[in-house]
Amino acid sequence: VPEWNYKTKQLLQNQCRIVPMQSLAQPIAASDQNLFQVSRKLKRQFQALTPKHEVVHHQADGDDVELDELVRFTADRKHGLVDGSRLYRSTKKQQRDLSCLLLADLSRSTESHINNDQRVIDVIKDALILFGDALDACRDPFEIDGFYSLRKDPIRFYTLKSFDESYG
Numbered sequence: 001v002p003e004w005n006y007k008t009k010q011l012l013q014n015q016c017r018i019v020p021m022q023s024l025a026q027p028i029a030a031s032d033q034n035l036f037q038v039s040r041k042l043k044r045q046f047q048a049l050t051p052k053h054e055v056v057h058h059q060a061d062g063d064d065v066e067l068d069e070l071v072r073f074t075a076d077r078k079h080g081l082v083d084g085s086r087l088y089r090s091t092k093k094q095q096r097d098l099s100c101l102l103l104a105d106l107s108r109s110t111e112s113h114i115n116n117d118q119r120v121i122d123v124i125k126d127a128l129i130l131f132g133d134a135l136d137a138c139r140d141p142f143e144i145d146g147f148y149s150l151r152k153d154p155i156r157f158y159t160l161k162s163f164d165e166s167y168g
Contacts, residue, residue, distance in 0.1 A: 043137040062088030107148040136167040
């Protein structure tokens with residue numbers, strides 16, 4: 001694939017080879033208590049973003065008859081004031097058109113330590129878990145991918161969780 005050279009501001013053809021890889025199914029390792037608490041808090045916050053059902057009133061047809069409108073319609077019809085009836089209400093699920101893809105750097109440089117207790121890759125792993133937990137809670141489609149290479153050739157591209165795969 002081509003690669004953009006930011007120094008020369010040119011698109012260089014045939015610079016990198018990307019090899020798609022499929023990750024093996026692995027259980028998520030047990031996280032520490034702090035990560036679990038953060039995950040629970042994020043899930044609650046993201047569940048609030050889940051599309052809700054909305055009641056739409058004054059419809060020509062729908063799921064339920066609106067009693068107030070029926071009474072008003074009956075009285076109006078008796079007095080000859082009927083101009084068309086909107087006696088129903090319907091329930092519609094609010095829609096959100098959102099999907100997310102998270103691309104994680106899994107290269108060897110992420111094995112370096114942040115401090116005595118954690119490596120960069122550990123923080124990335126925790127972020128991927130929290131990201132997955134949060135988006136799964138609000139039922140938005142998402143994908144998690146990762147990549148690494150030892151130069152430009154080849155770049156290994158892993159699909160850790162695809163859009164059509166359930167999270168867990």
